Amino acid sequence: MRSIFFMSFFLFALVIAARAPFIAGLLYVWVDLLAPQRVAYGFIENIQLALISGVASVLFYLMFDRKERIHLGIQWICLILLFVWVTINTMTVALLPEYAWPKWESAYKTILFAAFMPFMFRTRVRLEALVMTIVACVGVVAFSLALKTALGGGVYGSTQIWGGVNATVLGESSTFAMAAASIIPFIAVLSKHSLLLPAGKFRTWLAYGGIAFLLVAIIGSYARTGLICVAVLAVFALRQSRNKLGFIIVALVIGAVSVPLLPKTWVSRMNTLQTANTESSASSRVAVWMWTWDFVKEHPLGGGFENHRLNKIEVTVQDSSRPNDPTAIAKVTMTARAYHSIYFEALGEQGWPGFLLLTTALILSLTKSFGVWRANRNVEGREWLGGLAGANFVSCVLLMVGGAFIGIAFSALTYYPIVISLVLVNLHRNALKPEAARMAGGFPTASGWSYATARDRLA
């Protein structure tokens, strides 16, 4: 049933993509985030949806799309250099090539497609469509998880999120929680400024409902990263709020009402944030990060993809024979622990070059988004641009905070804020063109401003 549904959706969208090539790019994002071939059973499992949509994106763009010159920032150069570096690293440095090559296959596609996306998504409509597709894909997962949680079906450790860890990046609880939190700012902005969703009560209530579902789903994920991301989000929401006192009162009331309704298992899970040094999951992460630091001292160019399989760490945990005695601790040796951090993953696997390229791209996305937000937030007619830039800024912050605890350095979720920042900068530059044209002696016509004339005059 699911196979037929997903396949019908895919084919229908592919037909539309032949006339609007960027739709194929949206399909690639859909496949990347939801991996329908892994969560449905039947014939769809054997169909290379990512390959088809990826090839269609490039082909349709080359064949049918209008080509426009776009500004490619330093983030874009970082992406290309990162692709070059991970390839060289895997060929020459990788200590476990049998594990490194399969991860390289997925990583290079993610990086290259991210570098290609700004060419396709270069107008407001296209950017909105991209953002809404990301929102909807995370929303699909959130919707089902929120319903399970609200109906009491969500239990820590037994609730499978969207096919689980091995199906898609959103199947991992912490990653899902971070992604869910990071789309909330976009929903807030799109509820006010959107070309794709007509203004009205439906749009507003859809946004409110979506945010509520996302918050319930974050609780249902039992991820501590989610709690941290929601806390960061609350700080930004308070900063943006016009009535700060009112916001604090409403937040306190919601907190007071909802805390007694929260599952006890969720509360005890979140309390482990206070005992991170003896909680096995948290303490093993810290131990792996320390191992990575020592490893990079000896291997500044990294150890190649999947080199965490080499680690052997000693972790201090609560003695399971005396669970009620906080002083009873035991030492456990663990091997092949994953990085659980985009920073240490990039550093350990790709060394300082990979780490610097990825962090530079992320920091630049942050600063550029902030710049576009500041330049447009109060400009009449460009509030949408300022709003989307502000949302991407917050989303970047959440990725960089939440990403400190999850290993998604080479998955698409890390690259979407970079892509969106590149598109935003282009839209900002395009928005300034009418002013430049006016200043250069351009004139308005029935179809808009005559930039070409203005440019010619400048020349």
Place this chain on the structure above:
Amino acid sequence: MTEFIAIVLSHMFILYIIMRAARLAREEDQPSGIRIDIPPADDR
């Protein structure tokens, strides 16, 4: 079943977005929507 309902509803939304985006993008690309005026060859 819960998940399938969520899938269907969410995909109806995605489909709406895709179709509307495709239509609006086509309008953007139509000659009337192009904001760069290049005179016909005869007028140059």
